[in-house]
Each structure stands twice: as structure tokens, then as C-alpha cells.
Amino acid sequence: MRLYPKHKKPLTQEPSKWFADCIDKIIIPPYPVADIACGYGRNGAYVTCKNHPVLFVDIDEDCLNFISQGSDVAMNGKLPSEYVKLMRIDLTENWPFQRSCLGGIICVHFYTPGIILKAIDSLVQKGFLYFETIPGHKGNFYGLPKQKEVLSQLYPLFDILYYEEKEVKYYGETRTTLKVFAVKSH
Numbered sequence: 001m002r003l004y005p006k007h008k009k010p011l012t013q014e015p016s017k018w019f020a021d022c023i024d025k026i027i028i029p030p031y032p033v034a035d036i037a038c039g040y041g042r043n044g045a046y047v048t049c050k051n052h053p054v055l056f057v058d059i060d061e062d063c064l065n066f067i068s069q070g071s072d073v074a075m076n077g078k079l080p081s082e083y084v085k086l087m088r089i090d091l092t093e094n095w096p097f098q099r100s101c102l103g104g105i106i107c108v109h110f111y112t113p114g115i116i117l118k119a120i121d122s123l124v125q126k127g128f129l130y131f132e133t134i135p136g137h138k139g140n141f142y143g144l145p146k147q148k149e150v151l152s153q154l155y156p157l158f159d160i161l162y163y164e165e166k167e168v169k170y171y172g173e174t175r176t177t178l179k180v181f182a183v184k185s186h
């Protein structure tokens with residue numbers, strides 16, 4: 001029985017616009033980047049095409065199979081298979097990375113409490129974190145972080161290069177949608 005919602009393949013493999021804008025402005029440290037809850041790999045593929053190793057992590061085998069066949073995964077070039085590693089993992093149960101082993105973490109449209117702190121711990125110095133929540137529709141409310149929760153976890157260890165937060169209210173409770181690109185500075 002499936003306990004997580006099946007993610008439909010997006011119409012295009014275009015990466016998150018905000019992610020692409022930010023990643024083009026930094027130098028990624030020489031450690032693998034993890035695209036966690038990668039779906040069909042649109043964001044990680046953008047990095048792989050810069051000839052940087054990417055670990056694509058998801059619970060859904062169909063997503064990982066799509067990435068493994070390589071064609072039409074990336075918008076910006078052919079996916080260089082030598083830089084692709086696939087990991088099928090339930091991120092609510094396991095965090096597969098040790099301390100200070102990743103040059104960057106991409107987490108788009110997936111959130112589970114505690115995941116940002118685990119991500120912070122696994123980044124090397126100068127490693128980046130890009131976190132973008134799902135949009136704030138009603139049904140998504142409980143998949144969003146609390147206000148300032150993520151910011152307080154990043155501060156003061158990170159330089160924030162991009163930050164956008166919007167309040168979402170639901171039955172008197174407030175959470176937030178968020179896009180943040182930050183580089184670990186300490």
C-alpha cells in the first residue's frame with residue numbers, strides 16, 4: 001500500500017526558476033549535491049549538466065527509473081550518467097547522509113519536520129541549501145513549515161542569498177510558504 005501521494009510527472013523538466021537563478025551565481029564545493037525528494041529530477045539534472053555529481057533521492061521507484069534512463073531528464077543538455085547516483089529512500093524514516101559530506105542540497109516541494117536540521121548537518125562549509133515549499137493551497141497547509149522556523153535554523157550559520165516567505169492561514173493557525181537559497185558560512 002502506498003502511504004505517500006504519487007507525484008505526477010511535470011509537463012516539462014524545467015528546473016525551479018529561483019533555484020536556477022541562484023545556483024548559476026555560486027561555485028559549488030567539490031562534493032556531491034543531493035536532490036532530495038527529487039521527483040523526476042528536474043532540479044538535480046540542472047546541476048548534473050554542469051558536470052557536478054548529484055545524488056537523486058526519492059521514495060518513488062518510477063521517478064528514479066525515469067532519471068536512470070537519462071533521456072529528456074534535463075532541459076539544459078544531455079544528462080551525464082557518470083554524475084548520476086540514484087537512492088530510493090523514505091526520508092521520513094531515514095536520513096542517508098553523514099555529517100559534512102554534501103556540497104549542496106536541493107529540497108523542492110517536500111517538507112518533513114526536522115529535515116532542514118539534518119540537511120544543515122550534512123553540508124560542508126560553503127555548501128548550499130535550496131529549499132522551496134509547495135504552494136500554500138488549503139490541502140497543502142500541513143506540509144508547510146511554521147513561520148520563521150527555517151530561518152531560525154539557518155541563522156547565523158548561513159549567508160542567505162535569496163529569501164521569500166509568505167504567510168498562509170488556516171483555521172486560525174499560521175504557517176508559511178518559503179523559497180530560500182543559502183550558503184553555509186560557518
Ligand SMILES: C[S@@+](CC[C@H](N)C(=O)[O-])C[C@H]1O[C@@H](n2cnc3c(N)ncnc32)[C@H](O)[C@@H]1O
Binds near residue numbers: 010057063090093110
Ligand atoms: C511534489 S514532488 C516534488 C518533486 C521534485 N522535487 C520537483 O521539484 O519536481 C514530491 C516528491 O517527494 C517524494 N516523496 C514523498 N514522500 C517521500 C518520502 N517519505 N521520502 C522520499 N521521497 C518522498 C515523492 O515521491 C515526489 O517525487
